[in-house]
Amino acid sequence: MYAQMVTSEATQDDPQKLAQFQARIDAGEKIEPKEWMPEGYRKTLIRQIGQHAHSEIVGQLPEGNWITRAPTLERKAILLAKVQDEAGHGLYLYCAAETLGVSRDELTEMLLDGRMKYSSIFNYPTLTWADMGAVGWLVDGAAIMNQVPLQRTSYGPYSRAMVRICKEESFHQRQGYHIMMKMAQGTEAQKKMAQDALNRFWYPSLMMFGPSDKDSVHSAQSMKWKIKMNTNDELRQKFVDQTVPQAEFLGLTVPDKTLRWNDEKGGYDFAEPDWSEFFEVIKGNGPCNTERLAARNKAWDDGAWVRDGLMAHAAKKRAAKLAAE
Amino acid sequence: MKHEWPLWEVFIRGQHGLNHRHVGSLHAPDAEMALKNARDVYTRRNEGVSIWVVEAQHITASSPSEKGPLYEPSESKVYRHPTFFDIPDEAGHM
Numbered sequence: 001m002y003a004q005m006v007t008s009e010a011t012q013d014d015p016q017k018l019a020q021f022q023a024r025i026d027a028g029e030k031i032e033p034k035e036w037m038p039e040g041y042r043k044t045l046i047r048q049i050g051q052h053a054h055s056e057i058v059g060q061l062p063e064g065n066w067i068t069r070a071p072t073l074e075r076k077a078i079l080l081a082k083v084q085d086e087a088g089h090g091l092y093l094y095c096a097a098e099t100l101g102v103s104r105d106e107l108t109e110m111l112l113d114g115r116m117k118y119s120s121i122f123n124y125p126t127l128t129w130a131d132m133g134a135v136g137w138l139v140d141g142a143a144i145m146n147q148v149p150l151q152r153t154s155y156g157p158y159s160r161a162m163v164r165i166c167k168e169e170s171f172h173q174r175q176g177y178h179i180m181m182k183m184a185q186g187t188e189a190q191k192k193m194a195q196d197a198l199n200r201f202w203y204p205s206l207m208m209f210g211p212s213d214k215d216s217v218h219s220a221q222s223m224k225w226k227i228k229m230n231t232n233d234e235l236r237q238k239f240v241d242q243t244v245p246q247a248e249f250l251g252l253t254v255p256d257k258t259l260r261w262n263d264e265k266g267g268y269d270f271a272e273p274d275w276s277e278f279f280e281v282i283k284g285n286g287p288c289n290t291e292r293l294a295a296r297n298k299a300w301d302d303g304a305w306v307r308d309g310l311m312a313h314a315a316k317k318r319a320a321k322l323a324a325e
Numbered sequence: 326m327k328h329e330w331p332l333w334e335v336f337i338r339g340q341h342g343l344n345h346r347h348v349g350s351l352h353a354p355d356a357e358m359a360l361k362n363a364r365d366v367y368t369r370r371n372e373g374v375s376i377w378v379v380e381a382q383h384i385t386a387s388s389p390s391e392k393g394p395l396y397e398p399s400e401s402k403v404y405r406h407p408t409f410f411d412i413p414d415e416a417g418h419m
Contacts, residue, residue, distance in 0.1 A: 032389065034386065034388065034389050035389045036389075081369075084365075084369070085369070088365075088366050088369065091351060091366050092349060092366075095349055095350045095351065098332070098350075103329060104329060104352055105329045160349075161349075164349075168369075168370070307330065307354075308328070310330075310354035310355075310358065311328050311330065311354050313354070313355075314354040314355035314358075317355065318355075
């Protein structure tokens with residue numbers, strides 16, 4: 001998902017306190033920032049929320065790529081609004097992570113030097129305007145699958161951030177599908193572009209949910225703590241079941257020859273993505289990893305004088321105000 | 326040189342007649358910028374008619390471990406609720 005392969009941290013706390021903590025979670029209580037929590041819970045959450053926040057921020061890049069080349073002024077305004085939302089989502093999540101005792105600058109630095117990850121999906125390029133449709137439809141669609149249940153997560157600030165995000169996310173997916181509809185109903189060339197975008201984004205979107213359950217050994221603890229609400233495979237299946245009819249409506253073909261409705265399980269059978277590709281992208285060897293991190297580092301370095309200048313200005317104004325009193 | 330912008334808590338009045346409500350936080354160098362950033366981060370869809378920002382370090386919060394002693398005194402005072410008093414229907418609406 002936006003947070004992939006977050007391993008739960010081991011916890012070495014007083015067993016009695018741990019049991020009380022678990023009882024609160026089982027009873028559906030929310031955990032709030034200043035309350036006692038196991039060290040492992042706190043650390044796992046910092047990693048997960050941090051990774052989610054980084055994904056929102058880095059996720060602006062592939063779409064930002066098309067703002068100046070949007071086909072109409074209206075599409076440009078819509079895309080700008082969407083990319084601005086992604087920045088907002090990143091900020092809500094950073095604030096939630098900060099309540100766990102990590103600073104914003106620390107989080108940023110961990111992204112910039114590669115200690116923290118962001119979702120593998122944003123390491124793929126956006127080659128044509130149809131990709132803006134595919135990203136909104138598939139990537140935001142996959143994100144929603146994960147984020148809707150996370151509104152019920154046990155950590156209060158994370159849950160509240162998710163509620164805000166989910167309210168705004170539906171616009172993102174619908175604008176993407178709207179682009180796809182226009183392209184799919186357009187000229188032969190436009191339809192081809194739409195199909196090509198679906199072909200390139202299908203498997204990377206399936207990878208967003210993380211490796212298969214049989215290979216994700218760390219989910220059990222996170223699910224017990226209610227910081228992960230569904231398994232990777234459950235969400236992936238739900239996503240495929242929802243998306244295939246949408247592709248059919250567009251008259252496009254999902255690039256999977258094995259795709260078949262399975263009456264018995266009430267869902268589609270589908271091919272798994274190439275997991276070796278996924279692990280390569282996570283390791284930093286995807287098509288755009290270097291470019292994305294370089295863009296974030298450049299923004300941080302080039303912005304340093306603005307951050308420092310505004311602080312100096314604020315200090316000067318404070319001093320002048322004090323002198324006037 | 327390293328100085329992170331301070332943290333501000335943001336409160337928004339959703340519509341006329343309602344209280345300001347905490348919606349989240351953000352970083353800004355001063356109050357003026359905090360207001361501007363709050364406008365951009367928290368009211369992109371007409372969520373508010375008024376914004377308060379306060380630097381997080383100026384907020385004093387009760388501690389979760391005090392929850393018991395802090396609120397217990399009111400638990401035994403059931404007579405503070407109107408339903409404690411049985412008034413016959415014949416007395417009319419009250």
